[in-house]
Structure formats: structure tokens, C-alpha cells
Amino acid sequence: MFKSFHRAAWRRIAGRLVFAASVATATLGAGWVGKWQPLEKDGMHDPSNPGLQQLQQPVDALSNLPRSAVGNQVDWVTAMEHKLIDPRANLMPGTRINILDGDVIMPRTGEMPMVRFSHRVHTEWLDCDNCHEQPFDTKAGGTKGVNMWAILSGEYCGLCHGGVAFPLTECNRCHSVLREQPRAAGR
Numbered sequence: 001m002f003k004s005f006h007r008a009a010w011r012r013i014a015g016r017l018v019f020a021a022s023v024a025t026a027t028l029g030a031g032w033v034g035k036w037q038p039l040e041k042d043g044m045h046d047p048s049n050p051g052l053q054q055l056q057q058p059v060d061a062l063s064n065l066p067r068s069a070v071g072n073q074v075d076w077v078t079a080m081e082h083k084l085i086d087p088r089a090n091l092m093p094g095t096r097i098n099i100l101d102g103d104v105i106m107p108r109t110g111e112m113p114m115v116r117f118s119h120r121v122h123t124e125w126l127d128c129d130n131c132h133e134q135p136f137d138t139k140a141g142g143t144k145g146v147n148m149w150a151i152l153s154g155e156y157c158g159l160c161h162g163g164v165a166f167p168l169t170e171c172n173r174c175h176s177v178l179r180e181q182p183r184a185a186g187r
Helices: 002-028 050-054 058-062 076-081 119-123 148-152
Strands: 103-106 114-118 175-177
Touching: 114 119
Parallel strands: none
Antiparallel strands: 103 114, 114 175
């Protein structure tokens, strides 16, 4: 029963992601890739706000950065690795980031590939306090309730992914660790 429920749940999630992608394409147009809207036309900024003129336009800010086919079309990790950007850990000047170079493999993903969480990629951007102890417990297995429903609802990973990090429609960016396939008898 659980497996059939799980398959049905993933079909609903996949359907929502495909729907979201099709809405984005219909709204932005199929040729949107790499074409950033001017701030006064992006639907998020108030065009009558005089302060808008002090902000840098996305095309000016982003066009020289490495490209990605998803989200805001920028490969932020590559941009950081090539020292094209230098993100702040937080709003407090002089904060030193403790970079942790270690992956966490999350195996409870049903039939999907397991999730590889790279601490290095995340801690190069953020101080550990941004995620620990809330929403994630530092003790392995201590965080309960992490699932795609919660993430798609903006909890856990969904606090950033889908907003300021690559979108949740890119399943294989997280679900990247294939499970060992059972070997056939005699092989």
C-alpha cells in the first residue's frame, strides 16, 4: 500500500512541477532563456518608485556570469568558483565562514535517486547558523519531516530553493545518487 501511495504522490508532485514549468513558459514565453525583464516590467518592482532607478538592471548584472538553463539563468556555484562574485555570509561585516567540506547522503527518497547535500557548496555561501539548528538539526537523523511536500511548501530546502537558489523543478540536481541495482543471478 505504501509503495502505491508513494508512486501516486510522486506523480502528483511531478504533475505540479510540469504544470509550473508550463505556466512559466506560457507567462514568460518559450524564448525567455537568458532574456531578463527590466525591473520596471518584472511584476515584482513598483515602476513608480523613484528608487528603482538606483538599482542595477538584471541584464547588466547577470549577462557576464556563467549560464545555467534553469532559474535565473546563472550558474552561481561556477561564478563563485571563478571568483566572479564574492557573496557575503550575512549582513554583519567581517563574519568568517566555516567551510565544511563533506557530503550528506539522504537515502529516504522512495524510488527516487538519493539526495546528495554538499556542505561545501552551501557553506561557501552561508554561515552554518543560517540552517542550524533551525530548520535543520546538526545531529544526523535529528531533523524530522523533510519530504517533498514540505520542501515544495517552502519549508526546509524550499526556504531557499525555488526563491534564491535553483528551482525545485531540477530534480536531478539534488536527487543525484543512484541506488545500487540488484544483480541478476549468475552475474
